[in-house]
Amino acid sequence: xxxxxxxxxxxxxKQMLGLIGAGSIEDLLVKxxxxxxxxxxxxxxxxxxxTDLIRHLKALAGKNADADSHVCFMGAGSYDxxxxxxxxxxxxxxEFLTAYTPYQPEASQGTLRxxxxxxxxxxxxxxxxxxxxxxxxxxxxxxxAALMAHAVTDRNEIVLSRSxxxxxxxxxxxxxxxxxxxxxxxAAPDGVTDxxxxxxxxxxxxxxxxxxxxxxxxxxxxxxxxAELAHGAGALLVVVAxxxxxxxxxxxxxxxxxxxxxEGQGLGVPMSFGGPNLGVFAAKKELVRRMPGRLVGATVDxxxxxxxxxxxxxxxxxxxxAKATSNICTNVALCALMATVYLxxxxxxxxxxxxxxxxxxAHYAAERLTKIPGVSLRxxxxxxxxxxxxxxxxxxxxxxxxxxxGFLAGVPLKTFEHALADCLLVAVTEKRTKAEIDAFAEALxxxxx
Amino acid sequence: MAHTAAAAYxxxxxxxxSPGRVAWSLADAxxxxxxxxxxxxxxxxxxxxxxxxxxSEFDVVRHYSRLSRMxxxxxxxxxxxxxxxxxxxxxxxxxxxxxxxxxxxHPLAAETLAQGALELMHALAWxxxxxxxxxxxxxxxxxxxxxxxxxxxxxxxxxxxRGEKRxxxxxxxxxxxxxxxxxxxxxxxxxxxxxxxxGEVDVNALARTLDTDVAAFMITVPNTLGMFEPRIVEITxxxxxxxxxxYMDGANLNAILGITRPGDLGFDVCHFNLHKTFTTPHGGGGxxxxxxxxKAHLEPFLPVPVVTKDGDAYALDWKRPKxxxxxxxxxxxxxxxxxxxxxIRTMGPDGLRAVSDNAILNxxxxxxxxxxxxxxxxxxxxxxxxxxxxxxxxKLGVTATDIAKRLLDLGFYAPSTYFxxxxxxxxxxxxxxxxxxxxxxxxxxxxxxxxxxTEANAAVIHDAPLTTPVRRLDQTxxxxxxxxxxxxxx
Numbered sequence: 054x055x056x057x058x059x060x061x062x063x064x065x066x067k068q069m070l071g072l073i074g075a076g077s078i079e080d081l082l083v084k085x086x087x088x089x090x091x092x093x094x095x096x097x098x099x100x101x102x103x104t105d106l107i108r109h110l111k112a113l114a115g116k117n118a119d120a121d122s123h124v125c126f127m128g129a130g131s132y133d134x135x136x137x138x139x140x141x142x143x144x145x146x147x148e149f150l151t152a153y154t155p156y157q158p159e160a161s162q163g164t165l166r167x168x169x170x171x172x173x174x175x176x177x178x179x180x181x182x183x184x185x186x187x188x189x190x191x192x193x194x195x196x197x198a199a200l201m202a203h204a205v206t207d208r209n210e211i212v213l214s215r216s217x218x219x220x221x222x223x224x225x226x227x228x229x230x231x232x233x234x235x236x237x238x239x240a241a242p243d244g245v246t247d248x249x250x251x252x253x254x255x256x257x258x259x260x261x262x263x264x265x266x267x268x269x270x271x272x273x274x275x276x277x278x279x280a281e282l283a284h285g286a287g288a289l290l291v292v293v294a295x296x297x298x299x300x301x302x303x304x305x306x307x308x309x310x311x312x313x314x315x316e317g318q319g320l321g322v323p324m325s326f327g328g329p330n331l332g333v334f335a336a337k338k339e340l341v342r343r344m345p346g347r348l349v350g351a352t353v354d355x356x357x358x359x360x361x362x363x364x365x366x367x368x369x370x371x372x373x374x375a376k377a378t379s380n381i382c383t384n385v386a387l388c389a390l391m392a393t394v395y396l397x398x399x400x401x402x403x404x405x406x407x408x409x410x411x412x413x414x415a416h417y418a419a420e421r422l423t424k425i426p427g428v429s430l431r432x433x434x435x436x437x438x439x440x441x442x443x444x445x446x447x448x449x450x451x452x453x454x455x456x457x458x459g460f461l462a463g464v465p466l467k468t469f470e471h472a473l474a475d476c477l478l479v480a481v482t483e484k485r486t487k488a489e490i491d492a493f494a495e496a497l498x499x500x501x502x
Numbered sequence: 503m504a505h506t507a508a509a510a511y512x513x514x515x516x517x518x519x520s521p522g523r524v525a526w527s528l529a530d531a532x533x534x535x536x537x538x539x540x541x542x543x544x545x546x547x548x549x550x551x552x553x554x555x556x557x558s559e560f561d562v563v564r565h566y567s568r569l570s571r572m573x574x575x576x577x578x579x580x581x582x583x584x585x586x587x588x589x590x591x592x593x594x595x596x597x598x599x600x601x602x603x604x605x606x607x608h609p610l611a612a613e614t615l616a617q618g619a620l621e622l623m624h625a626l627a628w629x630x631x632x633x634x635x636x637x638x639x640x641x642x643x644x645x646x647x648x649x650x651x652x653x654x655x656x657x658x659x660x661x662x663x664r665g666e667k668r669x670x671x672x673x674x675x676x677x678x679x680x681x682x683x684x685x686x687x688x689x690x691x692x693x694x695x696x697x698x699x700x701g702e703v704d705v706n707a708l709a710r711t712l713d714t715d716v717a718a719f720m721i722t723v724p725n726t727l728g729m730f731e732p733r734i735v736e737i738t739x740x741x742x743x744x745x746x747x748x749y750m751d752g753a754n755l756n757a758i759l760g761i762t763r764p765g766d767l768g769f770d771v772c773h774f775n776l777h778k779t780f781t782t783p784h785g786g787g788g789x790x791x792x793x794x795x796x797k798a799h800l801e802p803f804l805p806v807p808v809v810t811k812d813g814d815a816y817a818l819d820w821k822r823p824k825x826x827x828x829x830x831x832x833x834x835x836x837x838x839x840x841x842x843x844x845x846i847r848t849m850g851p852d853g854l855r856a857v858s859d860n861a862i863l864n865x866x867x868x869x870x871x872x873x874x875x876x877x878x879x880x881x882x883x884x885x886x887x888x889x890x891x892x893x894x895x896x897k898l899g900v901t902a903t904d905i906a907k908r909l910l911d912l913g914f915y916a917p918s919t920y921f922x923x924x925x926x927x928x929x930x931x932x933x934x935x936x937x938x939x940x941x942x943x944x945x946x947x948x949x950x951x952x953x954x955x956t957e958a959n960a961a962v963i964h965d966a967p968l969t970t971p972v973r974r975l976d977q978t979x980x981x982x983x984x985x986x987x988x989x990x991x992x
Contacts, residue, residue, distance in 0.1 A: 056853045058590055058781075059860050060938035066860075069867045069939060073883075078859045081866055081883040082761065084730040089767050095760045097629045100850025103594055110844060114603025116618030118611055121602040130831055131609050137526060139563050141600070144785075147577025148570035151591050153915075154787035159970040160910050163573035164786035167566070170515050173987040177553050183986045186787070189644035192831035200687070220831040227805075227827040230655060231689030266546075273546045301538050303548045316831070325599070326619050327609025327832025328644065329789030341984065347787065351988075352980035359512055360972035364980040370647070370683035371921075375692040380683035383645035383777065383792075387785030397515045397562050401554045403526035409538040410531060416541050417533035435543055449612070456615055464610045468820075487532040 118456055120324065124489045128439045128480025129269065129464040130191065130218055131327060134297060134319045135407060135484055137398040140391050149390060158362045164386065165361035168349040171393040178296045179313040180304020181335035186347040187389040188332030188381060191316030192221040195263065195293060196228030197334065197345040197379055198312045202261035202289045203234050204378070205343050210234065210258045212251065216241035216268035217293060219469045234260070244272040244432025244441070248282060255286045265293035266305065270478065271439030272432055280309025295319055296333055298437060300404030301412060312336045321395030322388045331388040342368060345379030410483035411438040418481045418490045425498045431476050439480040441466060441473065446501050448477040458496045510971070511568045516988050518565060519555040525562050572971040573786070574915045580941050584887045584918035584930025585678065585726060587756045587778035592848065595781060595841035604840050609832040613817050619836065620816035623809045626843045633854070634772050635765025636795030641834040642805045646753060648829055649773030649792030650684035655826040656796060656803040657718045657747045657771065658688060663824065666745070668717035672708070676701055676726045676922040681751060690717060697924055700880045701727035703737055712744040722751040723767070726922040727880050728865060728887035738768025747771065755779045756934065757862060757886035760855030770797050780842035791838035805829050860935035861886040864942055868931055871946040875953035879925045887932035891925050900956040900963050902927040907974065908966040912948040
């Protein structure tokens, strides 16, 4: 049966083979040793017609409890934020969707301009001088930041607070395996980094201190104090921050961060079971030549008109090969475009408004949920849109039970930290309504009773 | 051939800003205390609202629609970019990835609440393993380069588990830049292996280089000249005899679907670029997905978690003590996995074989049509792409870059230029199976026209491009005076 994605008809194939001077396509495969040929068809399922395939995939999708069918209070690095309608329409334009990396700038000004806008917006939000065109996700951005700090300082240890997302730490450990960079921990017993303990760990071998704000537990960290501590030891400060919060929260760059990385999924990117996400990466301008990933710069064309190009490419793998600052090639440009359209749409006041609403609703939810007997906040530190709740019954069981009532109740912390086995991490975005929060609280109250 | 330039448009979104305009819609607060400044300590708060644009929703839609028209995409232009497999991106893939059960699924949803997603991942991993002749596949790497990094780390862990501390990885000089970069980041010394003039591996030289200090040999099949490596089975056997693992860069997998399999050729590891062979869109530079396939001896080292099936239940297996760890926070670029799965189910075994057959046919057709006017790098038949050299044109003052820019004026995106590095003035052309004969003919006509212009009217080539939104750009200025963010001009 002919495939709708292949244009050549048998007649055309014959014409083409005639010009080539081959009797058949098989004649073109002569260089492949006979013993290496697959003597049978591939053992994948038979082709499906479009209608049948849609039915099949809808059935698979229907087995999942998603944030449309359920009210979502889950976070821990992926959030159910407001997604303005134009984003999907604009990123679906074939000129954006089906373009390659803009290596031919004259035919790629659309993508290049959107990346330049993206870099500007991210630099503004993070309070940094420059942002790159994106890394895969927040976790791999932290891995890249660790390698960069190692290269910049020529030091061999990265100190991470235990309040940094543990999944990010796992990824960072993978990135640090090759150059044998040692990862060291600082405790966060009260939900925020113990800076007195950090002072004992951060020293002459420390390439960077890493803190996250709001951290994995949702609590706000003292970034300025962390910066002073890191800089006092000649180390860099790397801050993990979620850019969607930075309409309300201070840009970490203004508080002394040298590198800011984060997960930009909240900026209009679907949760999509965890990927593709958007790795945000920004730094001080002194560090720009050590940055990983693509950078777009403004320049002029031969007529003197404004134009945009990929620049400082001598950092990159296609030029520097084994000596590149990073191996990254394909990044997540289309997710960066989602974020650009999101930030253009929310703009100066909308992003502030969304952050204020998240804060307000999260604090209302915390207050309402802790009225349930036996339920309390695990940490006393100030939080932003997410908080750890201590439950009187196993959180995993509560999650299963509440899912049946239409709630994605939160993320149980047991798998991340055994000491927090009785805790549920609850996130509340601007999308949640008071009615949803009240209904959730009532359901949880019955479940833990 | 007439090609109309996009209407001149020179705005950035910031330049459209008008204080007071809004494009967003958020409900009023419905909870008692809505003032974040009263809820949070002052020191954490931003002093001034961020300098983001203030525009209307229609401003947003028109601005980005106009910017999009300044791009060439596969949808609008033939994109013969070698090694990038710029094929048609089916729209049903997009629809399926946007189903709420997939797009709106939280990554940390309990396994029992994400069975459909896990089932799809399990099935896709199995399909990819079958396509590549591998025993297991990790879907986690986010792109080809991360797949390479993952594969090399698994090889490293494998050797270390056997008490062998090997320090070098061999890579041909014709390799993609990511190969040496990924290998170096994984902690290895990269040793470049010179190719024969025809792009093939110098097997004798390789044999001399292989020793107990070599961890892996990393090679692209078909190679970056578009040629199948005729002695590949001998090469993998030679490597294995010295305890060397063999890695296949799967960038060119589109050439061999159902014809031959990396696993059957003796490879221990290979990665897949789902954004090349398996039709997920390139998106202007990503997101992609770079799953990695391995033979059984490397399976213990796969990234965590691995999707497992027990009866009818799917789960994420984290208890894998030999794992190299994690590559991204969650499980992989799931949205891309949905697209690739949809594609494989659309094509079936015969369809996938037809993909490679037609990709090869199209590339050979182009090579044949261009052979009189350009120097073919290596005599054919080629696989899914061909490399021609503009060395003849260079003698007349026209470079590969000039030809690329002239093609833009004639309505085509450019081939990859100056790659592979071992071919002078290289133009690497990959048509893919989704292009029709008449498109190939139009492209070849344009290439032949440029060859004629080189002899008769080179000025028209040096002036190119004239019809694009901007003309040739000053790269030196961009690098010397980096302007990486917009600021309001005084």
